Amino acid sequence: MSDCLFDLHIGYVRFKNPIALAPMAGIVDSAFANQYADNAGLVVLGAFNLDKASIAVASDLVARGRKEFISDEPMELIKKEIRAVTSGSAVAVNVRSTTLDSLIEAAKIVKEEGAILELNAHCRQPEMLEAGLGEALLHDLPRLSAWIRAIKETGVVLSVKLRANVVDDIELARLIDKSGADIIHIDAPMKGFGADLDAILNYRDATRLFLIGNNSVKDFEAAKDMFTRGADMVSVARGVLEDPGLIQKLVENVTSFQRAIGWYNAPKHVCSDGDFRALAFCCLPVKPCPLHNKFRKLGYTAEEFARTKLEFAKGTMLEYGGDTCFGSLVWCCKITKPCWIRDGVLNAIGLSDSEYMKLKQQLAKHVLDNARIPVNESH
Numbered sequence: 001m002s003d004c005l006f007d008l009h010i011g012y013v014r015f016k017n018p019i020a021l022a023p024m025a026g027i028v029d030s031a032f033a034n035q036y037a038d039n040a041g042l043v044v045l046g047a048f049n050l051d052k053a054s055i056a057v058a059s060d061l062v063a064r065g066r067k068e069f070i071s072d073e074p075m076e077l078i079k080k081e082i083r084a085v086t087s088g089s090a091v092a093v094n095v096r097s098t099t100l101d102s103l104i105e106a107a108k109i110v111k112e113e114g115a116i117l118e119l120n121a122h123c124r125q126p127e128m129l130e131a132g133l134g135e136a137l138l139h140d141l142p143r144l145s146a147w148i149r150a151i152k153e154t155g156v157v158l159s160v161k162l163r164a165n166v167v168d169d170i171e172l173a174r175l176i177d178k179s180g181a182d183i184i185h186i187d188a189p190m191k192g193f194g195a196d197l198d199a200i201l202n203y204r205d206a207t208r209l210f211l212i213g214n215n216s217v218k219d220f221e222a223a224k225d226m227f228t229r230g231a232d233m234v235s236v237a238r239g240v241l242e243d244p245g246l247i248q249k250l251v252e253n254v255t256s257f258q259r260a261i262g263w264y265n266a267p268k269h270v271c272s273d274g275d276f277r278a279l280a281f282c283c284l285p286v287k288p289c290p291l292h293n294k295f296r297k298l299g300y301t302a303e304e305f306a307r308t309k310l311e312f313a314k315g316t317m318l319e320y321g322g323d324t325c326f327g328s329l330v331w332c333c334k335i336t337k338p339c340w341i342r343d344g345v346l347n348a349i350g351l352s353d354s355e356y357m358k359l360k361q362q363l364a365k366h367v368l369d370n371a372r373i374p375v376n377e378s379h
Contacts, residue, residue: 022235026067030084046094092116159183164199204230227265262354299372
């Protein structure tokens with residue numbers, strides 16, 4: 001799979017595709033990753049316990065039948081595990097600790113190995129919460145923010161793994177963003193069964209950080225549902241235990257989709273509850289519709305929004321389309337929405353579907369870059 005097909009990178013880390021293996025305590029180590037995720041864009045190992053308190057809690061969990069990674073030399077274990085991943089995938093290490101010092105030490109090691117540190121704010125076993133581990137961080141936002149800032153001083157690429165719908169997700173996304181993290185890894189469970197796609201959308205419209213969506217991704221349709229709500233990557237965990245070939249299938253599917261479409265995680269249209277990026281697909285703001293509320297949240301007036309899109313279109317193939325509804329491809333919709341007029345223009349000027357969508361992706365970035373109100377301050 002070509003790294004060039006997916007332009008995915010954060011700092012010193014590049015991802016060959018947007019499919020990840022999620023961490024599972026006591027299960028996902030380098031051997032598991034090499035066996036089940038050799039084609040993944042990212043493998044997240046762990047969770048690993050770094051300090052005496054987290055190791056003690058993990059030992060108690062093992063005593064009652066839960067699998068855990070426990071080592072007297074956790075830093076050496078982390079280094080060994082990163083180096084043992086042979087797939088060429090980017091590597092992240094999910095970690096737990098009650099102390100900042102051990103997180104800083106781990107961050108330095110992980111950075112030296114060219115990997116990602118993932119702070120576990122996700123696990124919710126009673127023993128974990130009582131010790132101040134995992135999800136307890138979501139109930140102590142000043143500590144979470146302070147830890148993110150301190151860890152980032154090491155220069156490590158930092159992910160925060162969390163569960164949606166525990167606290168105010170929009171407030172949480174903005175705090176993590178403004179504290180300096182690079183990635184938010186979102187477990188988005190729906191009450192009952194399935195993934196809460198609205199939660200992914202809420203995070204996307206609250207931050208421009210790299211988002212990994214997780215929960216109930218068992219086929220490519222489920223992955224696409226997360227992509228269209230703003231996930232940059234999706235991760236799978238227990239689905240791999242049920243279907244050992246799942247990651248391979250997802251990688252093949254998303255690769256084919258990207259080649260055909262050009263923007264694998266293009267949003268839904270604004271009129272279908274799309275995120276801010278969907279403004280790239282909106283028409284000229286001349287009639288009442290959800291478009292107006294969307295661009296106003298970014299501080300645009302109708303005139304400013306129209307001017308911003310036209311400024312981007314100038315000198316690009318999106319200038320063409322005099323016979324389209326509003327006289328330019330810049331106002332045209334997503335390629336997956338049937339439109340014989342748009343498609344006729346694309347055919348006439350020799351612009352492929354994927355090339356058109358790549359321009360729309362660049363347009364979306366331009367609209368967000370030039371907003372008066374940043375996404376992480378929008379309301």
